[in-house]
Amino acid sequence: MFVISGQRLISPIALYPSALLSDRRGSKIYQGAKMPEETNQALQDRVARLERDLERLTTGVSLLGIKSCSWCNKFLRSDPATLFDPGTPVCYGCVLEWWHHQCNQRSVKEREIIERALKTWLLRYHHAEVVKNPQKLPKDPLPRLQIVVSCNECHATGYAQGSRCGYCDGRGTVWIVVPAG
Ligand SMILES: [Zn+2]
Numbered sequence: 001m002f003v004i005s006g007q008r009l010i011s012p013i014a015l016y017p018s019a020l021l022s023d024r025r026g027s028k029i030y031q032g033a034k035m036p037e038e039t040n041q042a043l044q045d046r047v048a049r050l051e052r053d054l055e056r057l058t059t060g061v062s063l064l065g066i067k068s069c070s071w072c073n074k075f076l077r078s079d080p081a082t083l084f085d086p087g088t089p090v091c092y093g094c095v096l097e098w099w100h101h102q103c104n105q106r107s108v109k110e111r112e113i114i115e116r117a118l119k120t121w122l123l124r125y126h127h128a129e130v131v132k133n134p135q136k137l138p139k140d141p142l143p144r145l146q147i148v149v150s151c152n153e154c155h156a157t158g159y160a161q162g163s164r165c166g167y168c169d170g171r172g173t174v175w176i177v178v179p180a181g
């Protein structure tokens with residue numbers, strides 16, 4: 001079939017150079033080798049553009065005092081009670097799951113530093129209480145959050161000045177509990 005363009009007759013091959021190899025086997029080889037390469041390049045350009053846009057957006061949003069939680073990726077106003085931020089911000093709703101994950105990932109030293117900061121943050125901003133005796137942990141209703149932390153008084157040894165640590169009753173750990181309600 002021929003197409004009329006002005007006064008000349010142009011074959012479909014001239015209009016569509018990719019049809020040069022339009023016999024069945026040739027076409028397959030040509031398209032199979034060339035097309036994905038072009039598509040990948042276009043896709044890479046688009047992803048790079050989106051990354052740049054996202055970076056600009058994130059910078060803009062942080063200027064408004066908004067940060068994203070590193071665990072759920074939600075954007076939240078970055079006031080001290082909303083986000084716990086020991087280098088990577090994490091929201092209150094995610095902090096427990098995040099902390100359990102950190103316990104398996106971090107070194108002992110890093111864990112100690114974060115644990116201390118987390119304890120202070122929960123006590124200061126979330127009305128947490130220190131519970132020394134596990135028998136006294138609230139059960140009904142269950143607390144909103146509870147974590148076990150090392151006792152600072154005896155450095156988790158259970159002993160202070162040669163006798164049983166009075167702060168943790170010799171356990172070396174205490175519970176930080178955010179009551180329900
Ligand atoms: Zn979160």
Ligand SMILES: [Zn+2]
Nearest residue numbers: 151154165168
């Ligand atoms: Zn102690």
